[in-house]
Amino acid sequence: MTYLVRHSIASVLVLIFCTVFFLESLNYPASAARLPQILIILVALLAIGMFIEAFIKNKKTDVKSAVKKEAEKINVKRVVLFTILIALYIILIDVIGYFIVTPVFLFVAMTYLRATKVYMALILSIGFTVFIYGLFSMFLNIPLPMGIFS
Amino acid sequence: MKTVNFKKMFLTMFMFTLILVLAACGSEGADGASNFPNNSITVIQGFDPGGGSDQLAQVTQPHLQESLGVSFTNEYVPGAAGAVGWTRLAQQSENDGYTISITNSPMLMTNYIMNSEITYSLEDFEPIANVVTDPGIIVVPEDSEFDTYEEFATYLEENPGELNASNSGVGGDDFFTQLKWMEETGLEMELIPYEGDGPSWQAAAGGDVDASFNNLGVVYPQVSEGNLKPLVVFSEERIESIPDVPTAKELGLDLVSGSSRGYSAPAGIPEEAKQTLIDAFAQLEDNAEFKESLENLALPMDLKLGEDYASYLQAEEEAAAELWENVKDQYEQ
Amino acid sequence: MNDIMTGLINVLSIDSLFFIALGMALGIFVGSMPGLSATMAIAILLPLTYSMDPANGISMLASLYMGGMYGGSILAILLRTPGTPAAAATVLDGYIMTENGQAGRALGISLISGLVGGVIGSIVLLSIAPFLGRVALNIGALEMFAVAVLGITIISSLSAGSVIKGLMSGSLGLLISLMGMHAITGIPRFTFGSIYLFDGISFVVALIGLFSIPQALKLIEKDQELVKASKIKDKILPPWRLIIGQRLNLLRSSLIGVITGLIPGTGGDTASWFSYNEAKRFSREKEKFGTGHVEGLVAPESANNAVVGGALVPTITLGVPGSSTTAVLLGGLMIHGIMPGPTLMTEHADVAYTLLWAVLISCIFLFFIGLLYTKVAVGITRIPGRVLAPIIVLLCVVGTFAVQNSMVDVMIMFGFGILGYFMDKLSIPVAPLVVGMILGGMLDTSLHQSLLIGDGSWGVFLTSPVAVILLVIALISVLQSTPLFGKVAALFKK
Numbered sequence: 011m012t013y014l015v016r017h018s019i020a021s022v023l024v025l026i027f028c029t030v031f032f033l034e035s036l037n038y039p040a041s042a043a044r045l046p047q048i049l050i051i052l053v054a055l056l057a058i059g060m061f062i063e064a065f066i067k068n069k070k071t072d073v074k075s076a077v078k079k080e081a082e083k084i085n086v087k088r089v090v091l092f093t094i095l096i097a098l099y100i101i102l103i104d105v106i107g108y109f110i111v112t113p114v115f116l117f118v119a120m121t122y123l124r125a126t127k128v129y130m131a132l133i134l135s136i137g138f139t140v141f142i143y144g145l146f147s148m149f150l151n152i153p154l155p156m157g158i159f160s
Numbered sequence: 161m162k163t164v165n166f167k168k169m170f171l172t173m174f175m176f177t178l179i180l181v182l183a184a185c186g187s188e189g190a191d192g193a194s195n196f197p198n199n200s201i202t203v204i205q206g207f208d209p210g211g212g213s214d215q216l217a218q219v220t221q222p223h224l225q226e227s228l229g230v231s232f233t234n235e236y237v238p239g240a241a242g243a244v245g246w247t248r249l250a251q252q253s254e255n256d257g258y259t260i261s262i263t264n265s266p267m268l269m270t271n272y273i274m275n276s277e278i279t280y281s282l283e284d285f286e287p288i289a290n291v292v293t294d295p296g297i298i299v300v301p302e303d304s305e306f307d308t309y310e311e312f313a314t315y316l317e318e319n320p321g322e323l324n325a326s327n328s329g330v331g332g333d334d335f336f337t338q339l340k341w342m343e344e345t346g347l348e349m350e351l352i353p354y355e356g357d358g359p360s361w362q363a364a365a366g367g368d369v370d371a372s373f374n375n376l377g378v379v380y381p382q383v384s385e386g387n388l389k390p391l392v393v394f395s396e397e398r399i400e401s402i403p404d405v406p407t408a409k410e411l412g413l414d415l416v417s418g419s420s421r422g423y424s425a426p427a428g429i430p431e432e433a434k435q436t437l438i439d440a441f442a443q444l445e446d447n448a449e450f451k452e453s454l455e456n457l458a459l460p461m462d463l464k465l466g467e468d469y470a471s472y473l474q475a476e477e478e479a480a481a482e483l484w485e486n487v488k489d490q491y492e493q
Numbered sequence: 494m495n496d497i498m499t500g501l502i503n504v505l506s507i508d509s510l511f512f513i514a515l516g517m518a519l520g521i522f523v524g525s526m527p528g529l530s531a532t533m534a535i536a537i538l539l540p541l542t543y544s545m546d547p548a549n550g551i552s553m554l555a556s557l558y559m560g561g562m563y564g565g566s567i568l569a570i571l572l573r574t575p576g577t578p579a580a581a582a583t584v585l586d587g588y589i590m591t592e593n594g595q596a597g598r599a600l601g602i603s604l605i606s607g608l609v610g611g612v613i614g615s616i617v618l619l620s621i622a623p624f625l626g627r628v629a630l631n632i633g634a635l636e637m638f639a640v641a642v643l644g645i646t647i648i649s650s651l652s653a654g655s656v657i658k659g660l661m662s663g664s665l666g667l668l669i670s671l672m673g674m675h676a677i678t679g680i681p682r683f684t685f686g687s688i689y690l691f692d693g694i695s696f697v698v699a700l701i702g703l704f705s706i707p708q709a710l711k712l713i714e715k716d717q718e719l720v721k722a723s724k725i726k727d728k729i730l731p732p733w734r735l736i737i738g739q740r741l742n743l744l745r746s747s748l749i750g751v752i753t754g755l756i757p758g759t760g761g762d763t764a765s766w767f768s769y770n771e772a773k774r775f776s777r778e779k780e781k782f783g784t785g786h787v788e789g790l791v792a793p794e795s796a797n798n799a800v801v802g803g804a805l806v807p808t809i810t811l812g813v814p815g816s817s818t819t820a821v822l823l824g825g826l827m828i829h830g831i832m833p834g835p836t837l838m839t840e841h842a843d844v845a846y847t848l849l850w851a852v853l854i855s856c857i858f859l860f861f862i863g864l865l866y867t868k869v870a871v872g873i874t875r876i877p878g879r880v881l882a883p884i885i886v887l888l889c890v891v892g893t894f895a896v897q898n899s900m901v902d903v904m905i906m907f908g909f910g911i912l913g914y915f916m917d918k919l920s921i922p923v924a925p926l927v928v929g930m931i932l933g934g935m936l937d938t939s940l941h942q943s944l945l946i947g948d949g950s951w952g953v954f955l956t957s958p959v960a961v962i963l964l965v966i967a968l969i970s971v972l973q974s975t976p977l978f979g980k981v982a983a984l985f986k987k
Contacts, residue, residue: 020919024661031668034683042675042682045937049668056661060921063657084714092713093911096706096886100907103890104900116883123713125879138884142891151537152529152895153235155903208532208817218540218828236536237898240674240691244899247688274679277686324946330679352945355676355938362757362813368633368946381812381834387630456830 017064024057088123095119107157113139196257196433200231203423204253204261206245208238213262216421219453220291220444227440241331243271243278250284255426257433260288265420269477270331273484282477286429287469289441290422292454293462294375295395296337297405298325299388301367309391309411312371316347323370324350326360333419334360334373337394339483341373341408344415364388375419376402380458394418401458420462420476422469438466497619500846504854509549513851516553517858520560521866525568525576527701528892531561532818539825547829548844552851554825558818559801559855562761563607563863566794570599571873573708574885578700579761579797581927582769586782586789592720593785596874600867601729602787603794605736606743608860610795613747614754614802615853618809622849623838626810629755634942635954639963640756641936644763646970647770648925653783658921666929667936669694676934677941689901696762696930698902699909701889703927706910707917709885712878719878729867739791742772750796754803758935760816761800765793766928774970798859802852809837809845 032050035043099115116135120126126134146152203221207213214234221232237245242264253259263285272278298309306312316323327334330353338351352369354360357378364372365387372379372388376399382388383402390405394417398407408415423441425434444450445463454461464472503509523534535554542550565577570587583603590599617625645663652659672683673693684690712719736743746768753764772792773782782789804815805822812834814820826833831841838845873881893906916923947953954960 016919020915020921024665031683034685038675038680038682039678041941042678042680045940046668046671046682049664049671052664053661053668056657056664059657060655060661063655083716085716089710089714092710092882096709096907096910099886100890100900100903103903108891112887116887119883119886120880123879123882125877125883134880138887142887146891146895150523150529150534152533153898154891155894155900214536215824215827218824222543235898238692239897239899240688243688243691275681275688275691277681277684277688277691329676350945352942353677353679354942358813359757362630363633363942366630366633368635368942381832381836385835387811387835453828453830456832457827458832 012068014064014068017061021057021061021064024060025054028054028057091122092119095122103155103157105157108143108154109139109156111157112142196430196436197228197230199258200233201228201257202233202235202259204245204249204259205234205236206238206242206261206264208236212419213242213264213421215457216291216459217262219450219457223444223447223450224440227443228436240278241271241329242267243275243280246271247278247280249424249426250280253426255286255428257425257429257437260423260425260437263287263422263424263473265290265422265473266333266336266476266480267331267419268424269473270336270480270484273477273481274331274488282473284427285424285473286427286434287473288423288425288434288437288466290420290462290464290469290472291441291444292422292459293418293420294377294459295393295399295416295418296334297374297376297379297393298371298391299361299364299374299379299383300371300391301364302387302389303367304370304389306391307389309406312391313345313347316349320348321350324352325371325373326352326354326363326369327373328357328360329353329355333417334375336480336483337417338373339487340415340417340479341394341413343483343486344413361388376460377458395460399460420472422464424469434466441465496842496846499843500848500850503548503843503847504552504850508546509552509847509851510854512545512549512553513556513855514858514862516556517560517855517862518866520557520562521564521567521859521863522560523557524561524564525866525870526892527568527574527576527705527888528697528895530577530697530818531558532821533895534561535818535821535825539821539828542825543828547826547831548847550829551822551826551844551848552855554822555801555805555848555852556855556858558822559611559798559852559859560862561818562797562801563604563611563794563859564866565761565797566603566607567600567867567870569704570603570790571596571870572705572881572885574705574888575700577761578697578931579765579800580793581700581704581762582765582793582924583790584704585769585924586784586786587794589783589785590790591874594720595785596720597729597867597871598731599785599790600871601731602735602790604729604860604863604867605731606739606746606791606794607798607863608856609736609743610747610750610798611801611856611859612853613744613795614751614799615849615856616802617751618802618805618852619849622806623810625755625806629757629807629813629815630811632756632959633957634939634946635957635960636963637756637758637935637939638943638954639957639960639967640759641932641939643963643967643970644767644928644932645936646967647766647928649971649974650770650773651922651924651928653922654920658919659925662916662921662923663925663929666926666931667933668929669699669926670696670930670933671937676938677945687901689899693934694905694930695896695902697896698893698906699930700927701893702906702909703913703923705885705889706907707914709882709889710910710914711917712882712885720874729864729871735787739788741775742788742791743795745771745775746792746795747799750799751803753796754800754815755806757807757813757815760804760818761797762931764796764800766931768792768796774973805848805852808833809848811835812837 028050035046102111113135117131120131146154205213225232237248249261272281300306327338361372361374361379363369379388383390392408393405394408394415396416520531523529565580566583569575569580569583570591573584573588575581587599648663674681674691681691749768750764753759769792772788773779776788804819807813807815808819814823823833890903893903913923943953
């Protein structure tokens with residue numbers, strides 16, 4: 011993705027966000043709506059400003075090549091999959107509960123990332139699950155999402 | 161995570177696991193017998209730890225624990241002036257008596273009266289007992305030109321809307337006290353909402369506002385030190401700690417108002433469990449130690465059990481709904 | 494005077510020292526974990542203190558507060574995961590030092606700065622608390638508004654690279670902070686029908702997401718390691734020369750911390766940004782801020798520990814909590830039968846002065862226990878990033894859940910994590926967003942209250958000298974960042 015494309019997408023997303031918020035703010039009485047509306051307009055203008063800035067900078071070739079160089083080093087697939095894994099973890103911890111989901115998440119993540127040897131990943135994931143449980147629930151008496159165990 | 165290498169980390173965790181397993185084995189036991197209660201009781205608190213609700217829990221629950229023989233666990237679910245916690249009690253908690261909540265009046269009712277997004281209502285609750293009521297009070301700065309309620313009222317009669325008063329927030333008990341008071345007396349004052357009782361009295365003590373509608377328990381230390389002058393208290397009878405301050409009733413106003421805190425369960429809990437809980441609260445009545453700790457907090461005990469508490473909440477709900485109906489146009493447009 | 498000595502003797506007893514040390518160790522640990530805060534730990538420990546001597550119990554809790562304020566920085570420096578909101582500004586220069594292989598040095602500087610800040614705060618508390626208490630009471634809506642405006646000018650100085658991006662990030666932060674029930678009209682704003690958004694987005698929750706999740710992703714996105722391991726022999730304590738060189742910065746930042754702590758409703762999170770900004774304003778090497786610069790680490794670290802002393806001033810003298818942590822502490826005093834407020838210093842002078850001394854003594858433990866903890870923690874830099882990444886995620890999830898016992902918060906945290914990651918990729922600075930989120934609510938509420946007090950007239954701000962001074966400083970800050978100011982200044986230099 012080029013420098014300009016990235017910034018265009020970002021600007022559009024910010025503008026969509028501003029539109030949603032602005033429409034919502036029309037329902038409020040004037041005194042509650044004033045400040046948010048000023049800010050929404052400000053954000054929208056700055057988003058357009060960001061696009062223009064990116065457009066101008068894009069003409070300078072050095073920016074382009076520098077960005078390209080950096081982008082190549084990132085393993086996009088790994089980042090995306092890890093993010094999905096985190097999302098799954100958050101969804102499932104609510105349904106099934108901390109105890110089953112946490113060690114599975116840690117183990118799968120560490121194995122997938124080839125962080126360490128498989129047996130070590132297993133030990134670490136179970137170890138940390140129990141460690142955090144002991145720390146939160148038993149020592150500090152702070153609740154954990156227990157899901158079906160609650 | 162603190163350890164330097166994996167072996168050490170592993171060893172530490174292994175030891176920890178071992179300890180936990182041992183600990184877990186020790187605490188097993190207690191299976192489902194019929195007598196209530198045979199397991200710990202969870203108290204959902206709709207506010208942050210350290211707030212007024214938590215204070216009540218800290219002084220009340222040790223005594224309940226003694227008479228019921230089970231422990232109490234606090235679960236803090238703050239948000240939306242208590243509504244997040246109360247929604248959880250009303251809609252997501254088992255009605256077996258093992259989950260109860262501290263319920264604040266009028267906050268419990270004003271939440272759903274004022275916001276259609278809040279979907280619980282009084283029918284979803286089984287009120288167990290009210291414990292304290294902190295009466296409303298009007299205080300003015302120490303250097304205020306008003307020394308008595310009469311001077312204050314006379315000035316307002318001659319200059320309607322000239323003075324402003326802080327309250328603890330739109331929808332809070334002081335907000336409704338002030339509305340009731342304006343309706344009862346026909347006087348007009350500007351309402352300035354703050355975020356809580358503390359900032360509200362501080363605005364009065366710092367001279368930002370002319371008066372504050374507040375609660376006795378909150379401002380008592382300031383009153384006794386002379387930072388604030390009390391004009392009138394909205395209690396049934398005169399309060400021992402401030403014997404010179406008249407009640408609104410004495411001054412010919414039909415107005416008793418304040419902020420109450422008690423305990424409620426979800427609707428439909430077993431009759432036996434309900435009665436056991438009510439009995440436990442009834443014992444607080446003659447508990448000298450409990451009374452003393454309430455006095456330390458400057459909170460007047462106001463024990464209302466079962467049906468009494470239910471009808472009290474019912475009456476508060478009607479009053480708040482009516483008041484809100486009259487003024488809501490100023491707030492929602 | 495007698496009471497002061499009694500307090501000192503009380504504190505120096507063996508059991509009192511033991512509890513202060515215990516509170517400190519717990520505080521540092523709890524503070525270092527994202528989501529877990531000193532406030533939470535105090536609330537949990539409170540019932541345990543019932544059976545203790547009130548002075549000991551309260552000393553332990555105050556020491557825990559001090560420890561928590563320091564502890565937040567440890568993982569902020571090592572993992573870009575601030576343990577408390579007060580440590581967010583520490584990330585800016587502290588974490589960069591870690592990336593450069595100077596983790597040990599950064600932790601050492603943070604420890605010394607925290608120690609200096611803590612001591613300055615406690616000295617103020619011990620010496621002139623009763624006088625300052627009155628000052629706190631006179632800070633009303635007008636002054637709060639001026640403080641918020643001054644704070645917002647920080648945004649422009651944090652906008653390194655592109656001013657447009659910085660301002661956008663800041664305005665977005667302000668906007669996000671307005672979500673939730675409007676304090677003045679009671680209208681729920683931008684809640685989209687969900688009661689979970691009635692209180693808006695919890696700042697702590699957003700902060701955990703904004704810093705930690707992007708860090709977890711960054712640790713695994715490339716094949717080589719992001720962080721250079723600190724050498725085992727890396728000296729933690731900085732040389733005297735460095736500390737002496739920072740004396741002005743330390744003093745200024747600590748005073749900012751004390752004053753911010755004093756104001757009810759503002760605490761470490763605000764103080765650290767203010768002091769960072771001022772350190773930059775007075776620095777000769779402005780351009781080095783954000784690249785692992787010592788001054789940028791010293792400022793927030795000394796300020797957030799100085800907050801402890803400041804926040805306790807109104808708590809003890811008036812019964813007005815100067816921060817959320819002192820609010821819980823206040824509740825603790827009351828349950829011990831000690832009514833906080835104006836009478837505390839006279840009726841319960843023994844407890845009050847024991848507490849004041851305990852805060853000072855706790856700084857000594859801060860140093861030793863902090864040093865110990867730091868020496869162990871620095872080992873984290875030797876753990877491979879791919880092992881750390883899943884563990885950071887785990888800590889974020891359970892830590893966020895603990896804040897309000899809410900799964901919705903965890904999802905919001907994750908959402909902010911994704912946002913933070915893409916902001917990094919587009920080089921939109923995150924810091925202005927954070928500052929905006931801290932100040933937005935304060936700005937909105939105090940503005941409305943001021944206008945209500947002044948019957949709708951903006952002239953009401955002229956009635957408060959403090960507000961006028963702060964607003965003028967804010968104006969100068971804005972002018973300073975425009976090119977015009979540079980030209981005028983250059984003229985004078987000739």
